Structures are given as C-alpha cells and as structure tokens.
Amino acid sequence: MSDPADLAARVREGDLRLHELEEHADPETAAAARRELLEAETDADLGTIGDFSFAAEDAEPNVENMIGGAQLPMGVAGPIPLNEDGEGGAAEGDFYLPLATTEGALIASVNRGCSVIRAAGGSDARVTKSGMTRAPVFRVSGIAEAAEVVEWVEENVERLREKAEETTGHGELLDITPYVVGDNVFLRFRFDSKDAMGMNMVTIATQAACDLIEDATTASLVALSGNLCTDKKPAAINAVEGRGRSVTADVTIPREVVEERLHTTPEAIAEANTRKNLIGSAKAGSLGFNAHAANTIAAAFLATGQDAAQVVEGANAITTAEVKDGDLYASLSIASLEVGTVGGGTKLPTQNEALDVLGLRGGGDPAGSNADALAEVIATGALAGELSLLAALASRHLSSAHEELGR
Ligand SMILES: CC(C)(COP(=O)([O-])OP(=O)([O-])OC[C@H]1O[C@@H](n2cnc3c(N)ncnc32)[C@H](O)[C@@H]1OP(=O)([O-])[O-])[C@@H](O)C(=O)NCCC(=O)NCCSC(=O)C[C@@](C)(O)CC(=O)[O-]
Ligand SMILES: NC(=O)C1=CN([C@@H]2O[C@H](COP(=O)(O)OP(=O)(O)OC[C@H]3O[C@@H](n4cnc5c(N)ncnc54)[C@H](OP(=O)(O)O)[C@@H]3O)[C@@H](O)[C@H]2O)C=CC1
Numbered sequence: 001m002s003d004p005a006d007l008a009a010r011v012r013e014g015d016l017r018l019h020e021l022e023e024h025a026d027p028e029t030a031a032a033a034r035r036e037l038l039e040a041e042t043d044a045d046l047g048t049i050g051d052f053s054f055a056a057e058d059a060e061p062n063v064e065n066m067i068g069g070a071q072l073p074m075g076v077a078g079p080i081p082l083n084e085d086g087e088g089g090a091a092e093g094d095f096y097l098p099l100a101t102t103e104g105a106l107i108a109s110v111n112r113g114c115s116v117i118r119a120a121g122g123s124d125a126r127v128t129k130s131g132m133t134r135a136p137v138f139r140v141s142g143i144a145e146a147a148e149v150v151e152w153v154e155e156n157v158e159r160l161r162e163k164a165e166e167t168t169g170h171g172e173l174l175d176i177t178p179y180v181v182g183d184n185v186f187l188r189f190r191f192d193s194k195d196a197m198g199m200n201m202v203t204i205a206t207q208a209a210c211d212l213i214e215d216a217t218t219a220s221l222v223a224l225s226g227n228l229c230t231d232k233k234p235a236a237i238n239a240v241e242g243r244g245r246s247v248t249a250d251v252t253i254p255r256e257v258v259e260e261r262l263h264t265t266p267e268a269i270a271e272a273n274t275r276k277n278l279i280g281s282a283k284a285g286s287l288g289f290n291a292h293a294a295n296t297i298a299a300a301f302l303a304t305g306q307d308a309a310q311v312v313e314g315a316n317a318i319t320t321a322e323v324k325d326g327d328l329y330a331s332l333s334i335a336s337l338e339v340g341t342v343g344g345g346t347k348l349p350t351q352n353e354a355l356d357v358l359g360l361r362g363g364g365d366p367a368g369s370n371a372d373a374l375a376e377v378i379a380t381g382a383l384a385g386e387l388s389l390l391a392a393l394a395s396r397h398l399s400s401a402h403e404e405l406g407r
Contacts, residue, residue, distance in 0.1 A: 081122030090372035113384025137226025197340035244338030305351030
C-alpha cells in the first residue's frame, strides 16, 4: 500500500490522483512515488531533487504535489556593522547576511560593499513605515452608492477593527483607505502584522471585515484582492505609500576608503548614480531608481524563507549618492520590503538556520522587532551591493568582474 512503486502504478492506472498520495502514505513516500512516476514519464533522473535533507512532513504547509527539494548555493556577506550608536534602530551590532543565489560575483560584490561599510565605521538603518495591505474590490450601483458605502466604512472603523482582529492574536488594523472608480469601491486595509510578513493573516482578517461590510451596506464583494493592495505586481502605490516595511539604510564613506577599496572617487560614484539610477531610470519609466537592489533582496529572501514573488515590491527602491565635505554619502530607501521572521517559508529548516545566523529567528520582543531588524539588515546589504556595483561601473570593472567570477 505505501510502496512508492505501487502508489505510482495506482496513479498511472487512474485509481489515485497525483495530489492524493499523502492520504495513502507518509509525505516522504508520497514524494518518492511522484518522482518515480515523473522519471518514468519524462526520462528525467530526479536523484538530486530527491536527495533533500529536511523532513517532507515539515514542508507540508508550504507545498503541494511535493517531489523533493530545489537546492541553491548559499553564501554569506558581512559582517555588516549596523546602528552602532544603539539608538532607534531595531538591528544593532554586527550581522552576517546569508544569501542564496546562482549569480557569480553577486556575493563578492555585496561582501565588498560590506567591507567598505565596515571601513567607514558602520551604517544606520531605520524602518520608517510599516503595514501589510489587502484591498478588496466591491461592486456598487454607481457613484452615489459608492459614496454611501465609503461613508459607512469611515464611520464604522472601530466595528471593522473588532471583526478583523477577532481572527488574529497578533495583527492590528492600522487604517482603511478608500478608492472609488465608477461603480467600484476599493478599500485598502493596512495592518501591523508584527513579525509575520502577514499576507495570510491580513487576508483572513480582511475577509472578516468584508463580511460585516456586505451585511451592513449594499456593497457586494467581487474579489478579496482587488489589486490595489498591490501584491506581487509592479505598482506605483507601493512605491509611494509603502507596503510591508519602508526602510532606509545610509552610510558616509571617507574619500580614502572609496579610493582604496572601491578603486574610484566619490564624484564618479555620485555621477554614475545620477546618470544611471536617477536619469536612466526616469527615462525608462522604471519604479526602481537603483542599480540592483533586487539582487540582494532576492538572495536574502531565498536564504531566509521569504515569499520570492515579493521581490517585485522590493525593487521599489531609490539609491542616492552625493559628495559631502569630500566624502561619499550614500543611501538606499526601499519603499515596500515584505519580510517576516515567523510564518510562511521561514519555518523550514535551512531557512530557520539562516535566520539563526542573523539572530532573528521567530517572534521578536516586542513583537515586530525581529522583522524590523531583518528589514534593516537586508536594506543595508542591498546598499552594500549598490555601492559595489556603482563603483564597478564607475571604474569600468563590471564586465571583467563577471568574466572572472560569474562564468
Ligand atoms: C567582484 C568585485 C567585488 C571585485 O572587486 P575588487 O575590488 O577587485 O576585489 P578585491 O579582490 O580587491 O577584494 C575587495 C573586497 O571584495 C570582497 N570580495 C572580493 N572577492 C570576493 C570573493 N570571491 N568572495 C567574497 N568576497 C569577495 C571582499 O570583501 C574583499 O575585501 P577583503 O575581504 O579581501 O578585505 C567587484 O569588481 C565588483 O563588485 N563588481 C561588481 C559585480 C556586481 O555587483 N555584480 C552584480 C550583479 S550585476 C547585475 O546582475 C545587475 C545589472 C548590472 O544588470 C544591473 C544594472 O543594470 O546595473
Ligand atoms: N493568502 C494570501 O493571499 C497570500 C498568502 N501568501 C503566503 O502567506 C504566507 C505568509 O503569511 P503570514 O500571514 O505571514 O504567515 P502564516 O500564515 O504562516 O501566519 C503566521 C502566523 O504566526 C502567528 N504569529 C506567532 N508569533 C507571531 C509574531 N511575533 N508576529 C506575528 N505573527 C505571529 C500569527 O498568528 P495569529 O494571527 O493567530 O496571531 C500569524 O498569523 C507565505 O507562505 C506566503 O507565501 C502570500 C501572498 C498572498
């Protein structure tokens, strides 16, 4: 009954469906049966995909139709000295940042940026705004009814808060922003999701609030996500209003450090930043006024179990670079960095270990402080990557670096 070959045969014969195997076998055996079936049908050898080191059972909340594990090389950049004045930041001290990537030269680049930040005496980072959003869309008969619904929502925020917060022990409703388009009412709910990235938490809480709105008004819910949230799509609303954490990291680097470690000058980095990240991005109609923040964000997301699709929002970031008193001041402001240290993929074993490297596994004290700290460390790692790539461009080392390390 629980032999992978027998199970695979039963799927082949139409007796079982591929996704029903866990009802007849433990998760390891079910995954082995799927591999057996796929290997027979596709001629692929799944020996490496099947050679994963965590318990299949641990991944049950994270994946369906499991066949094994995708393995990525993981490296580390740092240490990054952060917020050493000890005032106001959530992260404080030296942090090693685990990064999972397949892009040669990326970690070397971030690591070089970290070494520059160390030589400069450290950087500061702060979360300046926080809140995870979900924006349902309701159908109404027209603008008159839309105005009535919005008025009801504005007058009943407390009732809606009560309903929403009944579904969660941690989430807190911060505000509801209405948007009306013709006979559509969008309500952008924003929650403090503490240490969770919060998309499940906030979606469940918003559904409860929507039930009350439908009971009390004439509005009819069309979709719990009406795309004004905006999750996993490029969107100006996230770049302007923020989503998840809005976080900024900055550093002042002495001229001699720029010259010795980055082989260029503060002026050349500032010029490259203006012409490339600001003017080039403006001309391209980009939402990302940075060089490659998504590179560090994606690698940190994969290492620490964040939702990889939300790298889209992480790319809403502006890099600044200017010469101040002969030194280089540089900053990176990420408008919508969606991270958590509990829930989702953070519970998986390798991702847990990576969060342990940062000292940020699980819930913080106070709740939310671990996720704030993670946002600050990732932003600083991404700033390190910005500095190194801008320097490589300014000193014309980009292609040679990738010739040496990236192939
Ligand atoms: C490759 C470097 C760092 C060499 O830079 P370098 O200055 O010649 O290196 P170095 O050997 O003198 O070492 C300096 C520091 O770099 C680090 N470092 C150096 N090598 C390693 C290594 N193997 N492993 C780990 N760390 C390394 C390390 O911190 C070291 O300090 P130390 O610890 O020795 O005191 C530099 O040329 C560089 O950063 N280039 C830029 C590469 C880059 O940023 N690539 C990112 C991807 S590009 C992309 O995907 C986006 C793009 C470009 O399309 C976006 C856009 O449109 O702009
Ligand atoms: N549903 C959707 O529309 C979407 C879902 N996702 C997926 O959602 C998942 C992430 O959702 P998310 O809600 O973050 O995670 P989970 O669904 O895993 O829920 C995390 C839960 O952890 C509990 N918790 C314990 N300690 C804390 C703490 N210190 N701070 C905050 N919460 C704590 C909370 O329970 P309690 O609420 O009971 O207090 C919280 O709801 C990812 O897997 C992602 O891929 C992504 C995009 C959209």
